[in-house]
Amino acid sequence: MTRARKALIDLSSTSYYHLIARCVRRAFLCGEDEYTGKNFDHRRTWLVERIKLLSSVFAIEITAYAIMSNHYHLVVKVNRKQAICWSDNEVIARWYKLYKGSPVIDRQINGDALSEAELLLVSELVEKWRARLYDISWFMKNLNEYIAKEANKEDNCTGKYWEGRYKSQALLDETALLSCMAYVDLNPIRANVTNKLEESDFTSIKERIKHLQYSKESAKKSNQNNKTGYQAKQPKSLQQFGKTEHEHTLPFTLMDYLELVDWTGRHVHPKKKGYIPKSMPSILVSLKIEEAAWLDRVQNFGNHYGNFAGSRTVLRAHAAKNDVNWYKGVG
Template identity: 30%
Template structure:
């Protein structure tokens, strides 16, 4: 049975969690050190991280986990159409104009003006379409991937593909699948021998969360969502030489809001608030992410302890017993403790060909909801979960 269509994975009005994979063309190391030419393209990993951070401030999509390697990247995201529904037409218009100004980025020297925002907001039909796009995975990935490809081609003075094709997506069906997938993503650099452990796995969500918990701050890449007064924008374009204006815009991209934020502030919080209601969208107060809603019933400290324990078992081939408090958290999710490391380390082996990932029961329910009797991965996953 083939992989499910994207239209079957997520409905336009549905909050859903997805594991996304995007690879470079022919799996070349276009974000690392080229083994043939020895050219180092590692700086592009930071391009991608900052672009994700910027999009987290405009799209109604929560960034749960990510990892950027030398030839591919992983994202775990949550679509939030419920967040878009809370935004005014003006807010929707402003976000759209920041990401898709309507002209090639190099030529777009003017900032969105108050008049631009009001004009777009008055077009109710177009705004309705944009609302759907701002929580749509395909539009999010388009806004992420295309600018990176253009910038890389410009750097090398060439044309052609940077990414091998469309991204692959996989629905996460329950908390057990989400925990395993998040840790699989966070440990990707360790598995690829690019890092010793989570604490030095730069360009992963684990690295950012560790930095945030230690008080590390970064220059925010979030878009400035305040429109410029129309008269002020016109005067700037009229009175400022093009080269000077271009340099100014490039400098503003480094820190559009002139703010410093905790290193993990742009990521969705890891822990659910026990007092929050399921229907509460928890719109972000800081404006650098879609919402302040967590995604796991686990503290960040427990998550990092389990992540580090899981990483050590593969590296040292240790037979150490998992700490009792962590065992209890896995047992609650129906995960077989003895199979936990294998589930995380070989996540792709269990779920790589499946359109979704989770416990066999939740996968079965997902199959039924899409008119199927079963989904790939159900049988293999049974070995990792309690009956």
């Protein structure tokens, strides 16, 4: 049964969400159409660039992404606290980067004197825009409408480009977040598009690896200690890895995450060649995740959960909070 979006996105329960949008019929995001011979790889660049632009405007951080041939995955963090702290001028400046705005606010920007009623209207508009700037639905609406218009313009056609509304999964605990990120980053591996993480085009993990490699090379040229020279440097357009005690970062280290995804990919995708370490990554031990359970969760993440992802205990508690009997993934 389809649930209302407001029932699926509850920022009081979690800031992290897995989002999926799929093209309608035989529309392409990328790849080569065997019927027409056209190649659509450049559309993935559109999508990545638009995602990063919107993230710089909205209070929504990109945690992971993978752009496939006819669909894409995003893992995002909604930073409501950041949006609440923005000044009115900051909200207006951000909104105007994407939308036309309002005549009364245009007058205020130009220094015109406003009546008390007009000032009240300005305040109401700013608060409405502030709420929209940390709203996942507004983020996805802008993203999908932009890509649809560009694709239809290129194809010289009209009509729907996306298969209905986007799908969302609330990631209710650290294990759900970590396994979903790995699931997203391993999409090209599982689809047999490539067998190397560093060649998984248009994924967040390739972007992180490339940035790490560049930072290491820069550190060597500067004769700095390699570890301190590159560990702190990560792509600014993606949510940063840190440690549990760092409030605004992912509660894992970047190196642990890369090791974990590489290890998982070697097990999930048996055709991938390379050495498989006997010991589990330290991050699995620290989170008390069993090897078999972890592999099952990542490999079957898309089928194992519905609109909410997390441990059975967390899912049961969230279901009770929303006055439903159960969520997919429990029992």
